[in-house]
Ligand SMILES: Nc1ncnc2c1ncn2[C@@H]1O[C@H](COP(=O)(O)OP(=O)(O)OP(=O)(O)O)[C@@H](O)[C@H]1O
């Protein structure tokens with residue numbers, strides 16, 4: 015009884031509270047007419063909305079359990095969870111979240127800083143989703159994931175400078191470059207043993223970084239590359255002085271020029287990218303390829319004797335993961351307009367790996383939460399200057415002690431729903 | 443159907459199997475019995491080139507398996523229930539079965555799923571459960587079912603009775619007999635010689651890497667040496 019009560023409280027109060035805390039930097043500060051305004055009440059609104067939403071979803075779930083046919087699961091401890099009902103609540107919650115994220119830049123009082131910060135978070139979500147395929151699903155330890163991020167960024171920057179490749183073509187181009195690099199690195203290594211990958215990837219990332227620094231004539235060396243083309247929307251540019259053949263957004267709309275327009279546009283792009291990748295991975299996970307990756311991670315010998323080509327599966331995971339990093343890199347380059355090797359150090363690999371591990375090794379929702387935590391926390395702690403990293407580390411340790419399985423512990427949140435969905439189909 | 447000629451398996455300097463021969467005709471149940479460390483598992487896994495035998499050839503329906511990579515062998519019509527089950531613990535029972543059927547056409551799935559759940563009815567109510575949380579007996583059933591949905595013509599089992607209560611073992615062996623009646627040949631490695639010799643048509647006895655005896659299961663049951671050392675009779 016006590017247990018049930020506790021999990022109930024966690025659901026209705028705990029999670030909304032955590033989300034509110036994470037979101038509060040977005041909400042607390044507002045750009046007013048005369049400078050920054052502090053809005054202490056804003057998070058309370060969000061909290062109220064989330065608690066209300068949770069209560070509603072629980073009510074719906076109860077209703078559904080009461081109405082649905084539980085014959086299939088009678089006497090089974092799964093029955094109480096009624097995955098279908100959970101699917102309902104989740105779907106509603108997911109939809110609300112998507113709407114909220116889409117509307118975020120247009121909410122009154124949300125200024126440049128929160129949108130910029132959210133964009134950073136989303137880049138790490140994208141990176142985390144890519145790495146979660148490699149580490150969480152396929153069980154390969156990649157310590158040099160940043161290499162593909164760098165290749166994507168430099169790939170787009172150079173192709174843009176040399177051939178005038180636009181951002182939208184840059185996305186698939188960067189993905190392709192990263193995937194080819196993953197193929198070349200992975201092919202000789204993955205044929206041997208998965209374990210060697212960790213060392214080789216570490217070396218590969220360092221190699222890429224050193225090449226970027228030393229190949230001055232092409233990469234600009236430590237000074238980096240600048241003047242990278244920003245994304246445009248069907249020929250509409252978000253700069254003050256668009257190139258020939260392009261229209262400026264503010265002129266097109268007949269409003270005052272502001273760099274905020276571009277920032278919002280970038281935010282929407284990365285939101286779209288992350289949303290698409292998130293949805294695709296959710297689906298992929300239940301397809302034979304996603305399941306086969308897991309099978310290889312769970313038991314290589316059993317998998318191979320069932321006829322799964324372990325080497326090829328691992329290579330595929332490695333390449334898909336890399337191509338997502340390439341896409342993230344392309345976006346990063348287009349957002350900054352300037353890149354240098356400094357952005358692609360080992361620290362970055364560690365940060366993304368931390369996102370994956372903290373998120374619960376393989377949980378997609380966990381990646382989102384962990385990316386928020388790991389990107390926002392250092393921002394929140396900015397005032398503490400020297401103690402920032404110390405506190406940051408302490409926070410990570412604390413989370414891992416409290417939730418050793420990661421923020422979203424269950425490796426397969428969709429497991430029950432998926433199983434019952436299919437059993438249901440077969441029974442009918 | 444299956445012929446192992448002169449197979450030797452080495453792990454570095456350790457010779458686990460030495461020049462073993464074995465034949466299995468289509469539709470038969472062949473058992474290999476032997477003490478711990480006799481090399482039974484090594485012999486079985488050498489079918490799948492895990493590890494590849496250092497000498498000898500394995501013929502399966504006219505194909506030389508020793509030249510093939512492991513994952514190709516799994517698609518030829520041989521399925522394996524490995525020692526210690528080796529199910530995928532953090533995947534659901536249903537997903538374990540799906541992995542077994544991954545190279546089968548989708549049209550088979552419905553029928554095959556029904557077939558294995560009628561063979562092991564307890565699995566029907568466990569499809570959504572994580573396989574690692576099943577009891578040992580249920581896990582063994584998942585391992586067998588996972589192999590069966592691959593529609594093998596030869597099913598290879600390594601100690602399916604390991605660590606299970608007698609009643610469950612009886613159930614599993616009854617299921618194996620039923621499987622064989624459907625025309626699937628069985629190659630069975632067992633410590634439990636009683637059960638193995640009851641089920642099998644032909645049997646082999648392995649001792650320190652060598653085949654020391656072979657014959658019909660009945661004749662081996664009558665053999666005084668087998669009775670003394672493997673059936674535990676005085
Ligand atoms: N991976 C390995 N590396 C080194 N030696 C091994 C390996 N696997 C098996 N052996 C050795 O090979 C010999 C035969 O082992 P095997 O597992 O084939 O025996 P078994 O007959 O299956 O025994 P059990 O009935 O206990 O399962 C043993 O001496 C064992 O130590």
Ligand SMILES: [Mg+2]
Pocket residue numbers: 482483484525600
């Ligand atoms: Mg053995």
